[in-house]
Amino acid sequence: MENENQQEGLEGQESSGTARRFRGRRVVLACVAGCAVLGGVLVLLPWERTAGPAAPSPGAVAMAAVSAGAPAALPDLAELIDEREKRLRANPKDARSWAVLGVAYVEQGRRLADPAYYPRAEKALRTSLRVRPKRNTEAVAGLAALAGARRDFPAARRWGEAALRLEPRRWTTYPLLIDAYTGLGEHAAAKRTLDRLTELRSGPAVLARAAAVYRDRGWREDAAASLADAAAGARAPAERAAYLERAGQLAWERGDLQDALRHFREAVRLDPDQRAAQAGQGRALAALGRTTQALNAYRAALARQPCPRYALELGVLYESLGMPEAARVQYDLLRERVRSAAAAGADEELVLGQFEADHGDPRAAVRRLRAEWRRQPGTEVADALGWALHRAGQHEEALPFAVRATEEKHGGGVRSALYAYHRGMIERELERYGPARRHLAEALRINPHFSPLHGRAARTAAQALGEPPDDELPELDGDQD
Numbered sequence: 001m002e003n004e005n006q007q008e009g010l011e012g013q014e015s016s017g018t019a020r021r022f023r024g025r026r027v028v029l030a031c032v033a034g035c036a037v038l039g040g041v042l043v044l045l046p047w048e049r050t051a052g053p054a055a056p057s058p059g060a061v062a063m064a065a066v067s068a069g070a071p072a073a074l075p076d077l078a079e080l081i082d083e084r085e086k087r088l089r090a091n092p093k094d095a096r097s098w099a100v101l102g103v104a105y106v107e108q109g110r111r112l113a114d115p116a117y118y119p120r121a122e123k124a125l126r127t128s129l130r131v132r133p134k135r136n137t138e139a140v141a142g143l144a145a146l147a148g149a150r151r152d153f154p155a156a157r158r159w160g161e162a163a164l165r166l167e168p169r170r171w172t173t174y175p176l177l178i179d180a181y182t183g184l185g186e187h188a189a190a191k192r193t194l195d196r197l198t199e200l201r202s203g204p205a206v207l208a209r210a211a212a213v214y215r216d217r218g219w220r221e222d223a224a225a226s227l228a229d230a231a232a233g234a235r236a237p238a239e240r241a242a243y244l245e246r247a248g249q250l251a252w253e254r255g256d257l258q259d260a261l262r263h264f265r266e267a268v269r270l271d272p273d274q275r276a277a278q279a280g281q282g283r284a285l286a287a288l289g290r291t292t293q294a295l296n297a298y299r300a301a302l303a304r305q306p307c308p309r310y311a312l313e314l315g316v317l318y319e320s321l322g323m324p325e326a327a328r329v330q331y332d333l334l335r336e337r338v339r340s341a342a343a344a345g346a347d348e349e350l351v352l353g354q355f356e357a358d359h360g361d362p363r364a365a366v367r368r369l370r371a372e373w374r375r376q377p378g379t380e381v382a383d384a385l386g387w388a389l390h391r392a393g394q395h396e397e398a399l400p401f402a403v404r405a406t407e408e409k410h411g412g413g414v415r416s417a418l419y420a421y422h423r424g425m426i427e428r429e430l431e432r433y434g435p436a437r438r439h440l441a442e443a444l445r446i447n448p449h450f451s452p453l454h455g456r457a458a459r460t461a462a463q464a465l466g467e468p469p470d471d472e473l474p475e476l477d478g479d480q481d
Contacts, residue, residue: 059083061236062104073238074111074273080104098128099138106146111273113307113337115344121146122345137166137173144176151347153183153376171201175209182216185378187412191217204230208243215250216379218413224250241271248280253416255447260284275305279313286317287449308337308351315359320452331359347372354384358453362391379404379411387422395429402426406439417443417450421458428461437465 058079062072072080084101088094102124109117125146128139144159160177163170174197181190194213197206207230214223227247234240248263261284267277282297298314301307315330334355338348349372356365365388372381386401402423404410411419424439440462449455 057083063100071111071238071242072107073236073271074108076238077104077108077111081108093131095128095132095136096138098124098131099136099142102128102139103142103145106142106149110149111275111305113275113305115150115341115346118146118150118344118346135166137163137170140166141170141173141176144173144180148176148179148183150345151183151350151376152345153180153378156180157184169200171197171206174200175205178209178213182212182412183378184376185382185410185412187216187379204233204235204239204243207233208246211246211250215253216412216414218408218415220250220254220415237270238274241267241274241277244270245274245277245280248277248284252280252283253447255417255449257284257287257449261288273304275301275307275310279307279310282310282317283313286452291317291321302333306333306337308334308341308348311337312351312355317452319359320456327359331355350381350384353388357384357388357391362388362393366392366394379414382411383416383419383422386426390422390426390429395426398426399423399430415446417447418454420446421450421454424458425461428465433465434468437462437468440465 058076062076062080081104084097087097102121105117105121125139125142141163144156147155157180163173177193178190207226211223211226231240231243244263244267248260251260264277264280267274278301282294285294302310311330311334315327318327338352341348349368353365353369369385369388373385382401383405386398389398405419406423420439421443424436428436443458
């Protein structure tokens with residue numbers, strides 16, 4: 001794992017190496033779940049073949065995952081980092097090894113939710129560019145991956161487009177641009193980039209990336225089918241676990257708790273370091289009423305990956321159980337992790353704004369999220385800003401943001417129970433009772449378990465609104481069945 005001698009400079013990628021093509025059957029375009037940057041970092045660099053019939057080293061295994069655009073196991077990734085550090089001590093002018101090391105630092109930081117790796121990654125990648133300033137696609141694409149991991153989507157787009165100009169047929173650049181465009185709310189550009197990617201490459205990594213785009217467009221069945229094919233075609237346990245975690249998240253979003261739990265558990269079985277799947281287990285178990293198991297799953301995830309979003313979810317669960325002191329511990333952890341991220345150049349303002357809107361100072365949430373919206377106006381930011389404005393009493397201004405998050409033209413078409421709930425509550429406050437009924441009902445139809453706190457509020461509000469009066473019912477044409 002982490003080696004303290006990694007600091008201040010080692011970056012890279014090996015000069016000798018040829019890309020091994022993944023032989024995967026082509027499937028219909030279908031596409032990837034969410035979350036956004038998960039696993040996208042390790043699609044940047046070609047794998048180096050090892051000589052002879054001997055079993056490859058863990059570092060070579062990590063490079064094999066890299067070549068297929070797949071997530072690497074954490075122990076293998078740590079070995080790869082150690083190998084590159086040693087190589088660079090002997091040959092500090094090896095630009096490609098600096099790039100490999102920089103990308104490995106990015107992925108290590110993402111997997112461990114430790115933004116302290118990001119400055120090391122940046123130093124390594126920029127060293128690679130100094131050593132070889134011209135046509136260094138690996139380092140340029142690595143900087144795109146780093147910006148994406150830091151949630152700096154404008155920078156991710158700039159670096160990704162620069163890498164694409166250097167090598168237009170380098171397929172591993174396209175997933176980075178898809179993430180950047182999605183984070184900026186540019187869904188049409190994300191879809192065009194996916195189309196180009198699928199012309200260049202097939203296989204599990206492409207299927208998984210496609211799934212995210214389809215999920216964001218509301219094509220959940222296509223996304224689920226694509227992830228199932230990606231998991232079936234995955235060669236390594238860590239890769240398959242990553243795709244199963246995303247499949248579990250899709251199942252959760254549509255309210256299928258048992259299916260979500262099954263996917264999350266299998267992901268953790270295959271890769272015990274799959275902390276996103278452990279947090280997913282906590283989410284599903286809480287909705288199933290298995291509270292003790294849910295708390296244990298969240299705690300296990302946070303112990304090894306102290307992600308601010310997991311801390312927020314666990315805090316909300318404690319709050320729903322009437323345990324405010326335990327909730328405050330998690331909220332303090334969230335604030336601490338956001339501060340650490342900012343010190344390392346990473347942007348966690350979105351999750352902090354979401355927290356402040358419901359559990360802190362809504363006006364502070366509005367200030368933070370307005371700045372975030374000006375910088376990168378993605379769908380998730382639109383929803384969060386609309387809700388923060390509503391919580392701060394600015395309901396009229398809130399509604400356009402809630403509409404943007406839930407309508408297809410600008411929001412992409414993602415089907416989110418939380419977004420529908422937010423819009424319905426804002427409309428109720430504005431006495432737009434018909435739309436409020438529809439959107440609250442939609443939230444509960446999509447996933448009645450979407451939040452331990454807001455799920456209850458949605459049911460209460462829907463019941464209070466009651467059935468629509470006759471003058472709100474649609475008129476049916478006489479010839480219609």
